[in-house]
Amino acid sequence: MIVDINFIGLIITSIMASAVPLILASCGELITERSGVLNLGVEGMMIIGAISGFALMIVTGSLVIAVFGAMLAGVLISTIFAFLTQTLITNHVATGLALTIFGIGISAMIGKNFVGIPGKDFPILFESFKDAIPFLSPILFGHSIVFYFAFALPFLTNYFLKKTKIGLIVRAVGDSPDSASNQGINVRLVRYLCILYGGAMCGLAGAYLSMIYTPQWIENMTGGRGWIALALVVFSTWNPIKILVGAMIFGGLTIIQFHMQAVGVRIPVQFLTALPYIVTIIVLVVISRDSRKIRLSTPSSLGKSFYKDN
Amino acid sequence: MNTNLKISNVTKIYPGCIANDNISLEFESGKIYALLGENGAGKSTLVKILSGVIIPDEGEIFLNKNILKLNSPIDAKKNDIGMVFQHFNLFETLSVFENLIIDSEETPENLKEKIQLIMKKYNFSINLDVPVLNLSAGQKQKVEIIRCLIRNPKVLIMDEPTSVLTEQETSELFLSLKKFSEEKILIIYITHKLKEVMKLCDEVAVMRRGKLVSVSKIKDENIESLATKMVGQNLKTIKKKKSSISSSEQLIKVTDLNFTSEDPFETNLENINFSVNRGECLGIAGISGNGQSELFQILSGEIISDKNSIKFSNNFIGDLNPQERREYLMAFSPEDRLEQAAIPQMKIFENVALNNFKSSNFFNNGLINENRIKEHSKKIISDFNVNTDNIELKSQFLSGGNLQKLIIGRELITSPDLLICFNPTWGLDVGAINYIHETLIKINDQNKSIILISTDTDELLKLSDKISVIHKGKLSKIMSADEVTSEKLGILMGGGEID
Structure with a gap:
């Protein structure tokens, strides 16, 4: 078999494209978790984003409205979560699971009228450079703006957390909400904002799936990516740069197993389809062996409700 | 400049218990005050009121004759009241410097300079770049104190500061507190340890079950008299007869x-x-x-x-x-x-x-x-x-x-x-x-x-x-x-x- 470097370039491009929704959702959830809130509703928020984006695109015809509408939908549904967990002090885990079930259900209901409708073309940037350099060009050029944003996001998130005052406050709230509150930081407000930001990013991740990656609506089209995004946050030990690496591993295996199926490798299809999940879990276990590192970087208050007694 | 802090008729009631029952106290800078009482006597509630963490049901607080409205810890900070909590109020996974800059309005460079000056003046030595969880309890407390000193406080409240310290660290702390007091910072020291009160403080207020029992000068008191006030009854001293039975089994x-x-x-x-x-x-x-x-x-x-x-x-x-x-x-x-x-x-x-x-x-x-x-x-x-x-x-x-x-x-x-x-x-x-x-x-x-x-x-x-x-x-x-x-x-x- 002759290995064409352009073909390898294309494979890398498709790996990157499949990593985009994972990066977006994980980076959003990372901020939420860094503030001490465990939102297991990522899958639900993503699928709400997916149907909202797609539906708005068909109804309004405007891609801009569709993308921002999807983010807004993510914000709205995460507001429910924020209100329940922060104002009514419900349990994070139960509320997050409920949010996912709710999201999957309501998206299927709204989506009924949109099944089978083809999506629109999403504009791509730098199209003219696409063939300029072999191998590199398809990787670097000719992608949607969401794609570029996703690959910048881990670095922006890292900078935000490490170098800015607000990032420091987010980390402080996640470390010890009691101390933060005694320092005069409004813990509930910080957590609300972090939850809503997470919702917006999950909404965007969903919109990417239904508008750019596979421009159509299929029921349950997020297919467990929300759960993988959640796992990536832990796997990365709450480090955005490692999220990028993890998302590429998962995306890479997804794409490679497709190609292996196409080439006709004699491994049962079911096993190949399960491969990315299995390998990601194994990598997770291997990397999580360093319990010291994990515990040092885990937001100490993760998943715990904060009460202010007066 | 002298500082005068006055607590006037402060009451705080929780369901089933009166934490502070009509407390009035007055403090002057240049002295170290002890607030003495057993667990549950209401001293922590009182200092949390002074630091804005708890809002009293009734009563007022005056700083230099001006009425203070303390609705949040920020109000206390703005009015130059610093507080070192019993359970440290630090962020364990953040570095010392990050802990200090989080509530400061200064630029990192200015703040660093200020911290170095404070550490030099009081002989503290702490690495600013390590995470707080790597520090000993004594060092953590110093970080808390530095955090207060950065704001040039008029009042410094210490809540049971020695419960986590060694004997040596305690003496170091007492030296620092005496220095602060000489610099006209008003110090309120909360404790239930009688020995420390006798060693460190000038005046002592005793609380019992939410009420103020007495206010007196240390030179008029001794450990027994304070213990009686604190507990409300005479305590027999327990003494063990050492090795009454000498067994080698x-x-x-x-x-x-x-x-x-x-x-x-x-x-x-x-x-x-x-x-x-x-x-x-x-x-x-x-x-x-x-x-x-x-x-x-x-x-x-x-x-x-x-x-x-x-x-x-x-x-x-x-x-x-x-x-x-x-x-x-x-x-x-x-x-x-x-x-x-x-x-x-x-x-x-x-x-x-x-x-x-x-x-x-x-x-x-x-x-x-x-x-x-x-x-x-x-x-x-x-x-x-x-x-x-x-x-x-x-x-x-x-x-x-x-x-x-x-x-x-x-x-x-x-x-x-x-x-x-x-x-x-x-x-x-x-x-x-x-x-x-x-x-x-x-x-x-x-x-x-x-x-x-x-x-x-x-x-x-x-x-x-x-x-x-x-x-x-x-x-x-x-x-x-x-x-x-x-x-x-x-x-x-x-x-x-x-x-």
Whole structure:
């Protein structure tokens, strides 16, 4: 078999494209978790984003409205979560699971009228450079703006957390909400904002799936990516740069197993389809062996409700 | 400039308890004030009101004759009131510098310069770039103090600052506080330790059950008079007759005990060797977090160790679980009463049944023998002075003192040969402490043995026949209690060497 470097370039491009929704959702959830809130509703928020984006695109015809509408939908549904967990002090885990079930259900209901409708073309940037350099060009050029944003996001998130005052406050709230509150930081407000930001990013991740990656609506089209995004946050030990690496591993295996199926490798299809999940879990276990590192970087208050007694 | 802080008729009521009942106090800078009282006397509530964490139901606070509205900690900060909390208010995973800059409006460069100046002036030395969780308790407290000093406070409130410090760190703290006081910072020092009040403060206000009992000058008081005011009654002093029974019969012997933890926040134990004779009390001193809880868990069987490392009355028991060890007549009283020793949501008699012996017949063919357990519980309650007659009460509603009596009673009613207890009087009021101490002395008199792991040096000196110090998982040599002083213990607890 002759290995064409352009073909390898294309494979890398498709790996990157499949990593985009994972990066977006994980980076959003990372901020939420860094503030001490465990939102297991990522899958639900993503699928709400997916149907909202797609539906708005068909109804309004405007891609801009569709993308921002999807983010807004993510914000709205995460507001429910924020209100329940922060104002009514419900349990994070139960509320997050409920949010996912709710999201999957309501998206299927709204989506009924949109099944089978083809999506629109999403504009791509730098199209003219696409063939300029072999191998590199398809990787670097000719992608949607969401794609570029996703690959910048881990670095922006890292900078935000490490170098800015607000990032420091987010980390402080996640470390010890009691101390933060005694320092005069409004813990509930910080957590609300972090939850809503997470919702917006999950909404965007969903919109990417239904508008750019596979421009159509299929029921349950997020297919467990929300759960993988959640796992990536832990796997990365709450480090955005490692999220990028993890998302590429998962995306890479997804794409490679497709190609292996196409080439006709004699491994049962079911096993190949399960491969990315299995390998990601194994990598997770291997990397999580360093319990010291994990515990040092885990937001100490993760998943715990904060009460202010007066 | 002089500072005058006045608390006027402050009242704070919680459901079922009046935390502060019409308190009025006045403070002047240049002096160090003590706010003295037992646990639950209301002193923490009062200082939380001063620092804006709690809003009072009634009453006003004046700073230099101006009325202060303290609705949040920010208001206190703005009005130059600094507070060092008993449980540190630091972010463990953030660096020292990040902890300091988070509530500061200054640029990083200016702040760094300011911190360096403060550290130089008061002889602090702390690495600003390490995460706070790597610091010792004394260093953490210095970070808290620096955080207050950055704002040039007029008032500095210290809430039970020495509960986590060694003797040496305490003296260093006192030196710093005296320096601050000379610089006209008004200092309010909250404590229940009488010795510290006598050593450090100029005036003392005593609180009891939410009420202000007295305000006086230190030079008019002594430890006994303050104790009487604090507790509200005369306390008998307990003194142990040392080694009344000289027995050479070895009861428990621990040989070359090692423990390596997988958990980075636990302490590894290295080469622990000791033995206890019948009728003896071995005290193990140390600052919390130096391996005491791991040692307790190994001795009680929560952590299984090498079979031969623990020998108890001629049996090797290192690999037995707590239940099996109890059958050999060992008894355990863990540190955390509500988490480890008792189950808060369960009734008193159900908690009693948890300590189940084959001989006690609490269970018949897998069914609970309720009558037998209740009978047994009633005996414990009357024998050990637990102040309730309702054995159906959930144990979370017992006060700390009563719960501890119940636990000690549960352990002792089977008359074990060895009682291992870990901070048995932690957080109790003086009356309950006295009762527990008397009980422990009584056990020794009956030729039973005790291993007392405690962070309270006075308690150890009072009760032990032999004392050792645990530091970073290593045990110091075992000393006779007569030759040990709290100063010597302090040096060993801080990792120093003596002789």
